[in-house]
Structures are given as structure tokens and as C-alpha cells.
Amino acid sequence: MIDFINQHEPVLRALVFAGSLGLLAAFEVLFPRRFLGARLARWRTNFLLGGANMFLLRIVLPGGLVALAFSAYGSGVFGRFDMPLWAEILISLVILDFIIYAQHVALHRIAFLWPLHATHHAEQTLDVSSGLRFHPGEALVSLGVKALAVLALGIHPVTIIIFEILLSSASLFTHTNLDLGRWDARLQALFVSPDMHRLHHSRAEDESRRNFGFCLSVWDKIFRTYRATPHIAHETLPLGLTGFRQGGLIEALRHPLRHIEKRR
Template sequence: MAELLVQSSHWQLLLTALAFVALAGVEMLFPLSGDRGLRGRRWFAHAALFLIGFGVVFVASPLILKGAAWLQGALRFPPLTGLGLPAWLLVVVSFLLIDLLAYLNHALFHGVPWLWRLHRAHHTDTVLDASTGVRHHPLESLAGVALQLIVFAVLGVPLLVVLAYGLITTLWQFVTHADVRLPESIDRALRLVLVTPGMHRVHHSVRMDEGNSNFGMVLSIWDRLFGTYRRRSAAERASMALGVEGDEGASHLTTLLAAPLRP
């Protein structure tokens, strides 16, 4: 299992770097806002946050897995893998469960004050581009991964699907935060099922009612199902104010790392 974690982390780093370069290229060709004034400093801070978070999660993973395995044994919940489902159905059910948990996890980070302190650094960005996708406080990354691994160990979801989902969400977050001008007809069609840049931009609105909506990670169905789906027209999205009211959205690494300490 430890070897699988090491191998998957290598792939995750490589694919994350490649996906970021690809998305940054698309943003240059088809920019939505084209706001590039802050990019150098932000990109450095975001890359550093990602690498610190990645390192913290990597170091803590064996301990989290041990704890999860102990909990699994203590609770004796019937594992998903023991239901005798065909492999393809097991993967589909696992993916849906993980994405539902990611939705609930995200809503939790907005609803619980001390978790919001960890998540706030992600929302203080006043411009969005692909790099915002990895602007997460390392403690938020750790708490999110720990929660997912524990729940999935208890449910008995295959670890391979959990790891694949982790990679897919990292890559998909580049897409959903990208500063790209996607034709509205395509965005509208895609967001029937998927979280799109147009849908996720509303989640970064400075307005609290909009910030507390569109929590979905990969699939948009959970927001539609639980009534948290919000939409704005393409023209409104292009000019809407982003960030957190009263928080200036500094993109220095030290400010971002200290964000949870601010009241």
C-alpha cells in the first residue's frame, strides 16, 4: 500500500504540472478577464501552498491509513467491495460516493466556522485562474484527505478509486477555476452534469449567498439535488466581484499560511 501511495504521488505531481501548463496556455489564448497583473506573485504562492500541502499529506498518509483501518475493524461496516458488484459498477458507485462526499465536505468547510478559517485562503483570491485550483491551506488539504480516507476505509471503497479520484479532482480544479472564455452554449450543456468554470465562478462571488452555493467538485448533480445550485448569466459572471468581503485577498505565501489565525 505504501508503494502504491509513493507511485501515485509521482504521477500526481507530474500530471498536475503538465495540466497546469496546458491550462495556462489555454488561458493565454482564450482569456475571460485576462487579468495578469498579479500572476507572478500569486503563482509562486499557489505553487508553494500546493507543494507544502502535498508534502504534509504524503507524510501523514500512512498514519491516516492506519487509523482508518483500525476504525474499519472497530465498526465492522460491510465493505462495498464485499457486495459482489461487477468491477465497472463498483467503480461507478465508488466514484459517485466519493464525489458526494467531496460535495458534503466542501459544504462543511463553508458551514463550520473553524473549518471556514482553513478554507478561506482559497476564497480570498480576487481574480481567478487555473492556479486558484491549488490555492488551499495545507491544513485544509490534510483535513480533507484524512476525512476522505477514513470514510472510504470504513465504507470499503477501493483505494485505487480514491487515489484516481484525488488526481481527477486536482486536474478538474484547474479547469473549473480557469480564466477562459468558454462559449455559453458549451458551458450550459456541460454543467447539466459537470461543474464548469461558469458554474464554479459563482461560488467565488463576494456575495455570501452565492459563495454558499455550487459546492460540487466534479459533478453538478449534487447541487441540483440538494438545492444549492445557483447560476448567473455569462455577462454577469465576467464582471462579478470575487473574493471575501472585508478580506483584501493578499497572495503572499506567509499571509496565506497565517490565514486561519485571523478572526
């Protein structure tokens, strides 16, 4: 199984990504949580950003994190322990999910990082494509954090493949405009759901500083950053950033500069 995952990494990642995207895009049309309106312009911006980030990261780190994990495996924290591979993979996945939670908190709380992440928050409508809308600067920060984690922990390459698949699918899922009914609240017992993440995109500042999790909801609960319901119904909850435009691709790329200009 592990050999199979290793050998077919690019195909597996592309298949899971395309499958999740297709299914979630269809489900959000069939069971919408909020009114979506025209999507073409937003989709163009978000997919171009997603594609540009993928291209940029491959230039910065050829072979990606998997190649780095191959070169670092056997060293780092996991190199000091003798445990079954399945346990190592499971523990690494939980640690990586926590690191992404901590990184998200840092992107909101550290003044020079916030303008980069603000591009993601400027969108006033959320749907599956919003899971791709990240500024290239944020994508680079995230790559650096994950690369440090791979080197420090000595994570098995297969863990990285599984984690990257989980991360991209979870990002699509939590941004989907999907009405899960009662299952949304049930899902939040352990995982981040679309309603849980939508609250994080609220215009109300005390709500946008909640629900930082990506896959597991437990970190928000442990560190008291969890909120179950927004101040008004999800259907009418204002999303985006007060005083900033959503804009197209160029505006999304310029968005961090708007924050720097406002601070002056």
C-alpha cells in the same frame, strides 16, 4: 489495465497533473474569460501552498490514501457486496464526489472550519493556480474525511488513484480563467464548469453559498444549492472576501487567524 494503474501510480499522477496544468494554463491565455493582470506573485503563493500541502500530507499519512486503501480493502461496506470491479469503481467515484461536495458545504457552514477554507476564497483573481490554493489546515481536514471514507467503505485502491487524479485535475479546471462560450452552460448539465465555480467565489454571500460541487454538478441541483448565472456578468463579477486581503504566502497561512480576530 488495473495492474498498470497500480504499478505506475506516482508517474501517472504526476503526468496527468503536469499535462492538465500546462494545457489549462495555455488555454486560459489563449481564451481568457476575464482580465488576469500580473500572475507571478499569485502563482508563487499558490504553487508554494500546493507543494507544502503535498509534502505535509505525505508526512501525516505515508504512502497516502492508496496505501490505506490497500490495507482496508475487503472490509467496509463494499466488502459485503459481490459486484464487478468496474461497477464498484464507478459507484465509489460517485460516492466520493458526493462526500467532497458535502465536505465543501460543511467548510462553509461550520463556524470553526470556515476560517480554514476562507484562505481559498480570499483570492480576488482566479486562474488555474487557484486550484492549488488551500490552507494546510483544510488539506488535513480533507485528508481525514477521505481516510474515513476509505476505511468505512473499503474502497478499491485503484478507485483512489483515479479519484485523486480526477480531483486535482477538476480543481485546476474549475478555477481556470477559460472562456468556453456556449459549452460552459452545456457542461453544467452534468459537470462543474469554470463559470459555475467562479460564481461560488463571488463576493456576494448568497452566491458564495452556491455551487459547492467539485466534479459533478448534480449534487448542487439535487440539494438546491445550484445557481446558473451571477447577479452581474462574469467579466466584472467581484471575487474574494469583503474586509480581507488576498496577500502572499504568509498572509494566506495567517488568514484563518484574521477571521478569529474579527470574531472577538
